[in-house]
Amino acid sequence: MKRAARVPTGWDVPTISHPHSSGRNRWARPALPMLLSLLVAGVAGAAGPQKLTYVDLVQRLTDLEYPATLPALGETCAQWSSYDRRSRYDEATGQYVGWDANGDGNGVIRKEGDQLVFAEMEGPGCIWRMWSARPEQGRIRIYLDGATEPAVDLPFRGYFDGQNEPFTRPALVYTVARGWNNYTPIPYQKSCKIVAEPKWGAYFQFVYTTFPKGTQVPTFQRQLSAAENAALDEANRILSQGGPAPSDAERAEATVTIEPGDRFDATLDGPRALTGWGVNIRFEDREDEMQALRDLVLQITWDHEDKPAVWAPLGDFFGTAPGVNLYRSFPLGMTKDGYYCNWYMPFATAAKFEFINEGDKPRTLDLWAAHAPLRRPVEQLGRFHAKWHRDAFLPDDPVRRKIDWTMLKTEGRGRFCGVMLHVWNPRGGWWGEGDEKFFVDGEKFPSTIGTGSEDYFGYAWCDPTLFERPYHNQTISMNNKGHISVNRWHVTDNIPFQKSFEAAIEKYYPNRKPTLYAAIAYWYQAAGQKDPYEPVPAAERKGYWVPVEIARVKGALEGEELKILRRTGGKAAPQDMSGFGDAWSNESHLWWTGAKPGDILELAVPVQKAGTYRLKMQLTKAIDYGIVQLSLDGKKLGEPMDLFNRGVVATGVLDMGAHELSQGQRVLKVEIVGANEQAVKSYMFGLDYLKLE
Numbered sequence: 001m002k003r004a005a006r007v008p009t010g011w012d013v014p015t016i017s018h019p020h021s022s023g024r025n026r027w028a029r030p031a032l033p034m035l036l037s038l039l040v041a042g043v044a045g046a047a048g049p050q051k052l053t054y055v056d057l058v059q060r061l062t063d064l065e066y067p068a069t070l071p072a073l074g075e076t077c078a079q080w081s082s083y084d085r086r087s088r089y090d091e092a093t094g095q096y097v098g099w100d101a102n103g104d105g106n107g108v109i110r111k112e113g114d115q116l117v118f119a120e121m122e123g124p125g126c127i128w129r130m131w132s133a134r135p136e137q138g139r140i141r142i143y144l145d146g147a148t149e150p151a152v153d154l155p156f157r158g159y160f161d162g163q164n165e166p167f168t169r170p171a172l173v174y175t176v177a178r179g180w181n182n183y184t185p186i187p188y189q190k191s192c193k194i195v196a197e198p199k200w201g202a203y204f205q206f207v208y209t210t211f212p213k214g215t216q217v218p219t220f221q222r223q224l225s226a227a228e229n230a231a232l233d234e235a236n237r238i239l240s241q242g243g244p245a246p247s248d249a250e251r252a253e254a255t256v257t258i259e260p261g262d263r264f265d266a267t268l269d270g271p272r273a274l275t276g277w278g279v280n281i282r283f284e285d286r287e288d289e290m291q292a293l294r295d296l297v298l299q300i301t302w303d304h305e306d307k308p309a310v311w312a313p314l315g316d317f318f319g320t321a322p323g324v325n326l327y328r329s330f331p332l333g334m335t336k337d338g339y340y341c342n343w344y345m346p347f348a349t350a351a352k353f354e355f356i357n358e359g360d361k362p363r364t365l366d367l368w369a370a371h372a373p374l375r376r377p378v379e380q381l382g383r384f385h386a387k388w389h390r391d392a393f394l395p396d397d398p399v400r401r402k403i404d405w406t407m408l409k410t411e412g413r414g415r416f417c418g419v420m421l422h423v424w425n426p427r428g429g430w431w432g433e434g435d436e437k438f439f440v441d442g443e444k445f446p447s448t449i450g451t452g453s454e455d456y457f458g459y460a461w462c463d464p465t466l467f468e469r470p471y472h473n474q475t476i477s478m479n480n481k482g483h484i485s486v487n488r489w490h491v492t493d494n495i496p497f498q499k500s501f502e503a504a505i506e507k508y509y510p511n512r513k514p515t516l517y518a519a520i521a522y523w524y525q526a527a528g529q530k531d532p533y534e535p536v537p538a539a540e541r542k543g544y545w546v547p548v549e550i551a552r553v554k555g556a557l558e559g560e561e562l563k564i565l566r567r568t569g570g571k572a573a574p575q576d577m578s579g580f581g582d583a584w585s586n587e588s589h590l591w592w593t594g595a596k597p598g599d600i601l602e603l604a605v606p607v608q609k610a611g612t613y614r615l616k617m618q619l620t621k622a623i624d625y626g627i628v629q630l631s632l633d634g635k636k637l638g639e640p641m642d643l644f645n646r647g648v649v650a651t652g653v654l655d656m657g658a659h660e661l662s663q664g665q666r667v668l669k670v671e672i673v674g675a676n677e678q679a680v681k682s683y684m685f686g687l688d689y690l691k692l693e
Contacts, residue, residue, distance in 0.1 A: 049214035054224070057126055057185045057217070058231040060492045061172070062238045064245075064331060065273075065344045067417050068381050068524050071496030074212035076440070077128075078447040080119035080194070081205040082107045083435060089445040096399040100506070102433060104451035105133075105202040112195070119194040119206050124215045127186040128493040129207040133451075133460035135160055135180050138200030144188040145219050152186070152222060156200045166224050169236035176467040177459035177474060184232070185492070187217040203451050203460070207493045239470040242328025244340040249275045249372035257364045258296075258357040266353045268371060270303070271378045274345035277369040279314070280338030283324075288361075290323035294541045295359030300345070301352045302383045303527060311535050312388040314355065316520050317341070319487045320475040321422040322545065330470040331418075331489050338366065343417075346374055346381040348527065358538045382414045382524030387533035390518045390540065391511070395504065404437060405507035408521035412529035416495040416503060417522045420487040421457075424516040424545040427587065428481030429579015430462040431515050434506020441499045448495070453505055457486040481578070483545065489522075513581065516544060548578075552586045553618075559590035559687030563604040565667060570594030572601060575686070577620075583650035585689045589620055592685040595672050597626075599683075605632070605666040605690060613692040615656040620686030621645035627676065628685055631669040632659060643685065644676035650688060661692070 060066055085107045086098035109117040123145070135156035142152040158164045160173060160180035167173045172183040186192075194206060211217065224232070256264045268274070281296075283289040293315025300310035315321055318339040319332040326334050331342045345351065357363050374381070393409040395401045407419050416438070425431045432453030437446040450456045454463070458472035464479045472488045495501065501523070509515035525531065552558070560574035575591035577584040592601050607613075615632065625643035629636060637656045668690070672683045 049216065050211070051216040052187075052211075054185070054187065054218050054220075054228045055231040057187055058228070058235055061183065061185070061235040062330070064342055064491065065375070067415050067491060067494045068273075068344045068346055068384070069376065070380060070382050070413055070524075070526055071415060071498065072212045073498065075209065075496045076447070077207065077209045077490075077493055077495045079205055079207045079438075079450070080109075080121075081449060081451050082118075082203050083449045083451055087449070091444075096397065099399050100403045100508075104435065108196075114198060116196045116198075116200070117193070118196055118204060119192065119208075121188070121192040121208055121210065123188045123190045123192065123210070124213075124217045125188055125192065125208050125210045126217060126492075127192065127206055127208045128183065129205070130159055130182040131205040131455065131458065132156065132160065132180045132201060133178065133203035133455060134201045136199055136201035138197040140194065140196050140200060142186065143191075143193045143195070144186075145190040147219075151220050156196070156204075165222060166229065166232060169232055171236045171239035171470060172232070174469070176469060177454075177463040177465040178461045179455070179459035179463075181458050181469075181472075183471065183492070186220045189217055189219055203455065205450065205455065207448075209493065239330060242330070242333060242468070242470070243335065244276055244278060245342045247275050247370050247372075249370040251368060251370050253366075253368045255364065255366050256355075257362055258355060259362050260357055260360050263354055263356040264365070266367075266369075268347075268351045268369075270347045270349050270351065271374050272347065272351070272371055273374055274351060275370045275372050276340065276342050277367070278338050278340040279368075280366040281363060286323060291542060292359060292361070292363060293321070293323055295357060295538060296363060296365075297354075297356040297358060297535070299352075299354040299356065300384075301354075302347045303349045304352075305528075305530075307530055308354075309383050309385045309525070309531070310387070311533065312386055312520050313541055315339075316388050316420065316422065316518070317386060319420045319473070319520075320485045321420070321518065322483060322485075325475040325485060327466075327468040327473050327475045329468060329473050329487070329489060330491065332487075333468075334475075343384055343522070345384040346376075346378060347383065348378045378527075381527075383527050384522075385410075385414075385525050385531055386520055386522045387531060388518065388520040388541075389533055389536060390516070392533060400504075403434065403506045403508065404504040405434075405517055407503040407505055407519045408523065409502045410523070410525065410531045411500045412525045412531075413498050414496075414501070414523055414525035414529075416490060416497070416501055417524065418487065418489040419503065419519055419521045420485065421453075421505070422518045423484040423486075424514070424518075425481060425484060425509070426545075426548040427513055427515070427578035427582065428479075428576060429509075430480060431484065431509055432462065433508045437504045437506070438495055439500075439502040439504075440495065440497050441501075454486075456505065457488050514548070548582075550587050551582070553689055553691065555693075556585050556689035556691045557605065558586050558588070558689050559603075560586070560588045562590065562668075562687075562690075564601070565604050566600065566602040567592075568601075569596060569599035570601075577648075577688075580648045584620075585618065589686040589688040591620075592670070592687075593682070595626075595683050595685070597672050597674055597683065599672050601670040601685070603668045603670070603687075605668050605692075607661045607663055607666055607692065610661065610663045612658055612660050614658050616691045616693065617654050617656060618688040619643060619651045619654065620648065620688060621651055622648045622684065622686075624680035624682035624684050625675075626672050626679070626683035626685060627674045629671045629673050630656070631671070632656075633661075633666050634669075635659075640673050642676050644679040
């Protein structure tokens with residue numbers, strides 16, 4: 001194996017680690033003196049309290065270098081939301097109480113007269129993100145720095161509808177998949193208080209950073225200066241583009257074919273930073289693409305550490321799975337011309353990229369990378385991390401373990417910058433009822449707690465619509481049945497931590513459903529600090545997204561397949577029950593809706609041979625189901641049956657007695673006779689199956 005001599009501060013000629021790999025290298029570059037880099041870094045590293053103008057804060061919207069800086073003591077990021085306040089941590093008992101409480105639409109801190117207090121913060125700080133699922137016309141007032149008059153006083157919808165300055169830039173303020181988003185910075189020096197009038201709507205989130213004491217920031221006002229408006233316009237322009245970030249950094253390229261079991265290595269000397277890189281690959285078809293992008297592995301090791309800081313299936317690294325799902329966001333994306341990464345990746349002595357082919361076919365990769373001198377002392381910069389896993393490091397606490405699914409758990413100092421979540425949901429139904437929860441530096445109760453999985457990813461109401469935005473995306477969704485992939489990037493609203501960080505999201509559906517999660521988390525961490533994640537074998541990365549075998553009760557007459565003879569009201573049709581579990585035969589039932597007391601539904605029951613039969617059946621119970629009287633050929637089957645329940649469940653097998661039946665078509669009659677006093681009065685009925693034994 002031949003290797004070129006090391007080129008100082010440039011990419012090595014890539015190491016071909018096995019004799020069957022071949023590559024065409026253009027990554028080497030002439031040596032550059034590091035004096036300029038060190039001089040610039042010295043200027044950038046000047047100490048002292050920061051003074052941040054509004055333009056400075058706006059520029060962070062498009063600054064991917066800042067999240068790489070190690071956080072100062074006192075810098076935090078947290079969220080106020082309308083989460084269900086029944087969820088709490090009891091200090092006296094050390095127990096989590098109401099941890100799965102799910103009434104997340106209107107939780108507030110307290111009431112003050114007719115007003116609701118949404119948020120209270122001490123400054124210096126800045127609100128980076130506002131979100132709602134249903135903003136209405138009740139006014140939301142934001143009071144800053146002790147002022148008696150609000151800095152912003154608008155109907156809640158007015159924060160999101162693009163009609164009120166400065167909340168008018170479409171890359172920052174928009175509605176997507178029924179989620180209302182606003183990323184316009186709102187800074188304050190001393191304090192912030194957010195209050196609401198009645199009829200404000202439902203669901204809210206406000207994400208804010210608190211800066212270290214001594215930091216100077218302006219008090220937000222809606223009437224911005226020309227320079228401030230120009231900064232917002234420029235941020236809007238940059239964020240509207242997507243794709244690889246334009247740069248004057250040096251660019252290197254290589255094309256390499258990697259045989260099965262082989263790898264391709266490339267090394268760059270430091271101190272330096274990757275400012276962007278990308279890859280393009282060709283495939284035979286969709287299935288080949290999905291397999292290949294989990295077979296190919298990306299590893300990146302900084303500064304000759306003994307463990308890679310980045311380990312992921314190559315496709316997942318770019319923020320979506322499985323396979324190629326085209327989208328453009330600010331730090332990552334997949335386009336028809338290839339996949340790109342704009343995350344800023346600094347290092348001190350060396351960056352080693354490894355592309356490993358753990359599949360059974362050769363793969364040809366067209367690679368490019370952009371790199372530049374550092375603009376800050378390397379000691380001020382963290383190392384980029386990204387790790388893929390399935391079900392790793394679930395909580396030890398038994399209450400939390402029942403519902404909290406760990407996206408990232410690490411120890412050290414750094415910033416959490418985002419996650420891609422891939423869901424395999426073969427039975428369908430809404431998979432994402434759960435809240436995000438971020439525990440910083442050993443918190444028992446999370447400083448970020450959300451209102452629903454889709455809310456965290458910037459949309460609402462489990463809407464399966466695909467969308468692409470700078471900071472959050474839904475890149476594949478098979479109407480919430482099958483593959484779903486969503487991501488969220490924390491650029492301005494990154495989460496600083498000094499000692500430890502844990503990000504979890506609630507997972508209501510168990511693996512046995514099976515609803516299976518895989519995630520890749522992205523974060524920065526101080527040099528020399530390790531994360532706990534290990535590589536995942538190829539056998540665990542692929543092949544688990546298989547269709548569920550739909551079970552039918554042997555010999556059953558499926559309710560959804562019975563002939564309807566008569567119906568005096570409402571509508572009767574099959575309903576897919578896969579979203580409620582696997583208790584229903586054929587994962588479906590006959591659903592009668594829109595009826596009222598006194599209405600009748602008659603169904604044909606075929607009898608192949610005369611004889612004595614025991615009639616068995618399974619029905620559905622729920623909060624909006626009625627009380628019914630069942631009859632067979634005019635003979636009542638026992639007393640009226642109350643189908644009320646506070647959740648959607650199957651009744652289990654019901655024995656309706658023995659009956660002498662002649663050959664031919666018998667008639668099952670269902671009559672609505674009322675509803676439980678606790679029920680929602682919709683008088684619904686569901687028949688899973690009949691069985692004649």
